[in-house]
Amino acid sequence: MKKLTTFMAAAALLGSGTAALADDTKIGILMDITGPIANFIPPLQNAADLAVKQVNEQGGLLGGSAVAVYGDTTGTAQGAVDAAQKLVNVENVPIIMGSLMSGTTIAAAEAAIIPAGVPQISPTATSPAMTFLEDNGLVFRIVPSDNYQGEILAKMVMDEGIKKVALTYVNNDYGVGIGETFIDAYTEAGGEIVAEAKHEEKKDSYRSELASLAKGDAEALVVIAYAGDSGGKIVRQAIEGGLFTKFVGTDGLRDELLIQNVGADALKTSFFSSPTSPAENPAQKALHDAFNAAYGEGADKAFVDQTYDATFLALLAIEKAGSTDRAKIAEALKEVAMAPGEKVGPGEWAKAIALIKEGKDIDYEGASGSAEFDENGDVGGYIGKFVVDGDGYKQVEIVE
Amino acid sequence: MELTGLFFYAVSLLILGGIYAILCLALNVQWGMGGLFNAGIAGFYGVGAYTSAILTTSASSKHLGGFGLPVPLGLVGAAILAGLAGWAVARICVRLKSDYLAMASIGIAEILRLVIVNESWLTNGSLGLSRIPRPLADLTTGRMGDIVFLGFVWFVVLLVYLAASRLHDSPWGRSLRAIRDNEASAAAAGKNVEKFRIQTFVIGCAIMGIAGALSAHYFRFLSPTATDPLLVTFLVWVMLMAGGSGNNKGAILGALTIWTLWSVTEIFTNRLPPEWATRSSFIRMLLVGLLLQVVLQRFRSGLLPEKSPPVKFRQE
Numbered sequence: 001m002k003k004l005t006t007f008m009a010a011a012a013l014l015g016s017g018t019a020a021l022a023d024d025t026k027i028g029i030l031m032d033i034t035g036p037i038a039n040f041i042p043p044l045q046n047a048a049d050l051a052v053k054q055v056n057e058q059g060g061l062l063g064g065s066a067v068a069v070y071g072d073t074t075g076t077a078q079g080a081v082d083a084a085q086k087l088v089n090v091e092n093v094p095i096i097m098g099s100l101m102s103g104t105t106i107a108a109a110e111a112a113i114i115p116a117g118v119p120q121i122s123p124t125a126t127s128p129a130m131t132f133l134e135d136n137g138l139v140f141r142i143v144p145s146d147n148y149q150g151e152i153l154a155k156m157v158m159d160e161g162i163k164k165v166a167l168t169y170v171n172n173d174y175g176v177g178i179g180e181t182f183i184d185a186y187t188e189a190g191g192e193i194v195a196e197a198k199h200e201e202k203k204d205s206y207r208s209e210l211a212s213l214a215k216g217d218a219e220a221l222v223v224i225a226y227a228g229d230s231g232g233k234i235v236r237q238a239i240e241g242g243l244f245t246k247f248v249g250t251d252g253l254r255d256e257l258l259i260q261n262v263g264a265d266a267l268k269t270s271f272f273s274s275p276t277s278p279a280e281n282p283a284q285k286a287l288h289d290a291f292n293a294a295y296g297e298g299a300d301k302a303f304v305d306q307t308y309d310a311t312f313l314a315l316l317a318i319e320k321a322g323s324t325d326r327a328k329i330a331e332a333l334k335e336v337a338m339a340p341g342e343k344v345g346p347g348e349w350a351k352a353i354a355l356i357k358e359g360k361d362i363d364y365e366g367a368s369g370s371a372e373f374d375e376n377g378d379v380g381g382y383i384g385k386f387v388v389d390g391d392g393y394k395q396v397e398i399v400e
Numbered sequence: 401m402e403l404t405g406l407f408f409y410a411v412s413l414l415i416l417g418g419i420y421a422i423l424c425l426a427l428n429v430q431w432g433m434g435g436l437f438n439a440g441i442a443g444f445y446g447v448g449a450y451t452s453a454i455l456t457t458s459a460s461s462k463h464l465g466g467f468g469l470p471v472p473l474g475l476v477g478a479a480i481l482a483g484l485a486g487w488a489v490a491r492i493c494v495r496l497k498s499d500y501l502a503m504a505s506i507g508i509a510e511i512l513r514l515v516i517v518n519e520s521w522l523t524n525g526s527l528g529l530s531r532i533p534r535p536l537a538d539l540t541t542g543r544m545g546d547i548v549f550l551g552f553v554w555f556v557v558l559l560v561y562l563a564a565s566r567l568h569d570s571p572w573g574r575s576l577r578a579i580r581d582n583e584a585s586a587a588a589a590g591k592n593v594e595k596f597r598i599q600t601f602v603i604g605c606a607i608m609g610i611a612g613a614l615s616a617h618y619f620r621f622l623s624p625t626a627t628d629p630l631l632v633t634f635l636v637w638v639m640l641m642a643g644g645s646g647n648n649k650g651a652i653l654g655a656l657t658i659w660t661l662w663s664v665t666e667i668f669t670n671r672l673p674p675e676w677a678t679r680s681s682f683i684r685m686l687l688v689g690l691l692l693q694v695v696l697q698r699f700r701s702g703l704l705p706e707k708s709p710p711v712k713f714r715q716e
Contacts, residue, residue: 035628076625082662083666085413086663103624176526206512
């Protein structure tokens with residue numbers, strides 16, 4: 001009898017999810033909720049919920065309301081595949097936003113999402129492997145691949161007239177991703193890498209690496225590492241040893257901490273690349289105001305912009321497709337994200353559905369960028385060139 | 401919820417369930433029969449996964465590879481290399497008594513994980529290996545591929561089960577249980593305790609390698625996120641305990657039950673009211689923990705307790 005009651009309760013719970021909400025359209029949200037990046041997630045869940053809430057307040061989705069269905073990858077490949085299978089098969093979602101880590105995003109896409117023909121848009125997966133997925137045009141992301149910054153960095157160095165560099169990069173997905181692309185792009189452009197050393201994080205001395213890096217006649221040292229860890233120490237020890245005077249860094253090194261450690265004078269001739277927003281971005285301010293109005297704080301947390309944009313784009317794609325047909329939504333996603341079209345910003349759902357009803361094309365301009373996909377579902381983005389200016393950094397150029 | 405969707409969900413549940421069943425059978429050889437406390441399952445699983453992935457992928461500039469071997473050979477390679485890793489570990493650690501072996505094996509799993517993350521010429525480090533082929537992939541496209549792979553996984557489960565049952569019923573298995581239950585008397589009866597233990601450990605590790613290889617082919621993408629100890633080592637221990645340590649059928653049943661429990665709970669927690677939504681994943685973890693407590697309290701020796709095989713005498 002007890003078993004029967006439990007069973008009935010369970011059936012009722014399952015039923016309540018489906019029967020009562022006939023006009024609802026589900027959107028799958030895959031996140032690494034528990035696991036190694038759990039502490040990043042709460043503001044990101046708020047960002048996704050905010051997009052869904054705005055949609056429901058401003059006319060709803062496909063005439064009904066939008067419902068976010070979460071899947072937790074637990075930060076592992078097994079969990080990601082399992083959660084994605086549930087979203088596409090049990091919840092039957094027409095599109096998936098997520099996930100955040102590259103490892104879980106790709107495993108879920110390969111084993112569950114692509115075979116089911118569901119479009120997927122990741123806000124933050126930067127792995128270069130995403131570019132080459134055999135995805136039938138289903139997998140998108142709105143953050144540039146690690147490769148992109150490497151290529152731009154190579155271009156910046158060449159434009160500066162530097163033809164010979166020494167290169168050192170930290171041994172993790174960030175350093176290796178940017179470093180290896182830099183090597184390819186720089187040598188292809190005619191530059192020469194006279195010395196190269198991959199280094200480990202959290203060491204005290206990098207003098208032996210520096211000694212071998214200084215053996216060539218490099219004009220500058222390219223450092224792809226974090227200022228708070230190996231990057232800062234390498235720059236300081238190179239200056240102390242009088243080995244290099246000119247440094248080229250990435251966003252990991254572009255940190256006020258570096259200036260405090262070695263002084264602005266020593267970095268006079270150095271420059272840094274970092275992803276940036278177009279100079280004036282009203283979309284970002286609109287999102288941050290709406291976010292803080294709804295949740296009090298947290299709009300400036302990492303990846304909030306990207307997560308919101310990806311969710312909003314997914315919702316726009318469903319509305320544009322006019323149904324929950326998965327193939328149509330993948331096509332619609334490109335149409336709503338890319339130019340040409342009437343500009344729509346964060347929170348402007350009512351405007352967007354009015355335009356779609358009139359049959360006009362729209363182009364979403366998000367808080368994190370304009371999301372113009374290439375044929376691989378990747379986006380470019382803005383990379384700024386920064387130089388030291390007093391205690392901080394000054395942007396001197398934007399490369400797109 | 402349409403029926404085809406549910407069907408494909410069941411397929412995915414059984415694929416991962418099958419992979420866990422193989423891991424459970426492997427642990428059952430080591431712990432259930434041999435009494436060896438291996439808490440480093442993730443390490444040997446990782447060795448197997450990477451071995452098979454490297455052997456079967458086509459050439460890439462990012463990592464060692466380009467062998468492009470058929471998947472079954474990848475599986476054999478995975479078993480051999482994981483077995484060799486197990487042998488090296490066993491030579492050093494197997495004399496340790498249960499708790500100490502557990503500690504040593506956790507450490508070894510961590511060493512293996514760090515090797516995988518750092519030796520990027522071999523494994524492409526944290527960026528992972530992509531485009532790992534699936535067996536018989538030419539036969540079908542899209543979701544139908546999962547059904548073919550399900551058949552492949554359960555064929556391997558069957559082979560491993562038959563092998564494990566044979567080991568269990570054999571004189572070798574009886575000696576093993578004798579060593580597990582009373583080492584001193586087994587040694588007094590002339591059994592070479594250390595040799596038996598090394599053999600047990602190596603066989604278990606080789607099977608774990610096969611399970612790792614299968615998951616690499618299922619995910620088609622392998623990065624260090626696949627070797628998380630929570631979802632590999634500890635979940636497998638729970639499965640074996642719940643299913644019945646020492647019983648091969650119990651190992652498979654435990655794997656399927658616990659994995660279903662683990663996976664299905666999310667469907668229920670997603671149905672909680674929206675104000676709970678941000679907490680539902682953590683509620684799910686709590687729920688899974690509670691359910692495991694109930695299972696472990698109610699069924700002390702597992703769903704299917706160990707049964708000694710009958711002693712058969714040859715007909716004279």
